[in-house]
Amino acid sequence: MKKNIHILLGLVQTSLSIYWLNQIINLYINYQNPNLSYLFVYPNWVLFSNILLSIINLYFGIKLTIGKISKKRSYLIMVILIIIGGIINTISVA
Numbered sequence: 001m002k003k004n005i006h007i008l009l010g011l012v013q014t015s016l017s018i019y020w021l022n023q024i025i026n027l028y029i030n031y032q033n034p035n036l037s038y039l040f041v042y043p044n045w046v047l048f049s050n051i052l053l054s055i056i057n058l059y060f061g062i063k064l065t066i067g068k069i070s071k072k073r074s075y076l077i078m079v080i081l082i083i084i085g086g087i088i089n090t091i092s093v094a
Contacts, residue, residue: 005071006064006065006067006071007065007067009064009071009074009075010061010062010063010064010065010066010074011061011065012061013057013060013061013064013074013075013078014058014061014062014065016057016061016078017054017055017057017058017061018058020050020054020057021051021054021055021058024047024050024051024054025051027042027047028044028047028051031047040093042089042092043092045092046088046089046092049085049088050085050088050089053081053082053084053085056077056081057077057078057081057082060074060077060078061074061078
């Protein structure tokens with residue numbers, strides 16, 4: 001099991017990245033629908049930057065699954081990318 005822990009952690013990171021990417025793309029598509037009304041709408045640059053961060057996270061998740069990067073480094077990058085995404089979302093609201 002210790003041998004395959006990087007595969008499991010890589011799949012978790014990849015799944016989280018795909019979920020994050022899916023949510024942001026669905027939000028962008030829903031913003032384009034004139035029948036839906038939102039009280040607050042993120043600017044497109046925020047959505048695109050979150051998509052880019054998610055794709056970068058997906059890349060590192062795949063590298064972790066393959067075994068080309070350490071678990072510690074991959075999850076550190078994931079946490080940093082999530083924090084950057086949260087900061088971008090906060091800045092766009094202010």
